[in-house]
Amino acid sequence: HALGSGVIVNSDGYIVTNNHVIAHASDIEVLLSDKRTFKGKVVGADPQTDVAVIKVQGRDLPTASLGDSSNLRVGDTVMAFGEPFGLGFTVTRGSVSALSRSLYDPNKFESFVQTDAAINPGNSGGPLVNVRGQVVGINTAIVPGQGPGGESSFLGIGFAIPSNMVKHVMGDLVKSGKVTRGYLGVKIGPLDDKLARQFHVPDTAGALIDSVTPGGPGDKAGLKPGDVVRKADGQTIEDSSQLQTLVIDTNPGTPVTLDILRDGKPMTVRVTLGERPADLAATVVPGRQSEGALRGVTVQNLTPALRDQLGIPSSVSGVVISDLDSNSPAAQAGLQQGDVIESINRHPVESVAAFNRLAAEAKGETLLQVNRGGEGQFVVISPGGGEQGGDDESQ
Missing domain, CATH: 2.40.10.10 (Trypsin-like serine proteases)
Structure with a gap:
């Protein structure tokens, strides 16, 4: 049994709720605030956004409008x-x-x-x-x-x-029972002060294009690595997450006007969005630290496939280093891509979210428990020099 809430969004009886509320339900009962009950039927669900739609048959249903x-x-x-x-x-x-x-x-x-x-x-x-x-x-x-x-x-x-x-x-x-999303065909990341200076951007607002997929919508429109997207259809882009959301919430085939800076010079590029490939991850490298002892370390969750590939025993839990800045303190201490971080300062790291939280607290000398190819070891990371980076997302 599970309990959740929902909202009726039109008089045809469509109700929006969370996917995790109805994901394992064999029967759905809907109770309204006026004590009427209905049987609900799942119309469709999207685990990547945790949105689900169910439908009930009823008359004089109260509805709420979706705002902007x-x-x-x-x-x-x-x-x-x-x-x-x-x-x-x-x-x-x-x-x-x-x-x-x-x-x-x-x-x-x-x-x-x-x-x-x-x-x-x-x-x-x-x-x-x-x-x-x-x-x-x-x-x-x-x-x-x-x-x-x-x-x-x-x-x-x-x-x-x-x-x-x-x-x-x-x-x-x-x-249609399934969700299609817009696709720009670029890999984007945030701007920090150093990157903004390198690309002649007056501040850190915007999304930096790190790479462009050959033959993709962005490539066809003329976008290049190093371009900084400042506006999309007139809406100011504060960071890369905002651009990602705007793109995936737009239907494929929709033209989008991007205001960009290229080496500090303003340009306007018009892109017709493609359809996002189904196998493209929502976030490619979600856990990268930009400061502290673990800056420059990018991790991802340890999946069964990665566990087999890296030879990590089933008893080991942690996150996998998927990218590593060669100038970072961690690289200088001998860490490598494919290493599994089991703990930070004796606190277990069971997910990317836990890594982000613990790494943000790691300012001084930091003790890591690391597993490489099935062999565990402890490593001390001393804060030092190194460039700063951020999260990248594929659009």
Whole structure:
């Protein structure tokens, strides 16, 4: 048995919720706030965004409209609707704490609205609503504390899928049962101060194109490595995550106008988006540190295929070094691509998210437990020089 929330978005009975709420359900029962119950049928689901659509047959169904999440600003008042802990219909109020947040899951597209409106187990799939009564997000995740019966509870950090992403996914699921996404055919990353100086960009806003896929939409339009995307269809691009979200939320075949800087000179490029390949990872290298003792180390989760390839025993858990800056302290200490980091300062590293958190705290000498080809060893990393980098994403 599982409990979640949802929102009826049109009078035909279509309900948006989270994929993780209905993923293993054999039967779905929908209870409205007016106590009516209906049998629900899954229309489609998209695990990469955690969005699902179900349908009920009913009359005089109350509906909520999907707003434009691109209009959200940090500090806006929002309300979270749902049924936390099975207690019944509940509304909590808070603010938009941040935008374009990621939890660093390489298998998902993440550009969350962060809020301090209380979200607890049972709220998943429910709406995040602005003061005009428009749904601007679908509540999906929290940073957990400890609640009744050992369940996770709210600590003031909750996340919602932005409504513009929901609109695109829902539209495709209702139309065809599957989701198609736009594809630019470039690999992008963030700008830091050093990269901005190298490419003659006045600040660190924008998305840096690291490489261009030959024959892809970006290549055909004339994009080149080193171009910095500053605007897309007139919308300012603050970082690479924002550009990724805009591209995947746009239908293939749609023309997009990009304002770029090339060696500091402004240019306009018009690209017709292709269809994103199904086997392209949501985030190629999600865990790269730009400062501290582990700067320049990029990791990914240890999958069964990588475990077999690298000869790592089943008893070992950790993250795999997928890229390593040759000037980084870790490289100078002898770490290599393919090494598995089991722990940082004696704290286990079980995921990319755990690596990001622990690595961010590693400022001084840092003790790593590393496994290479099935053999474990301890390595001490001393902070030193080295260039700084960031996350890359394929579009």
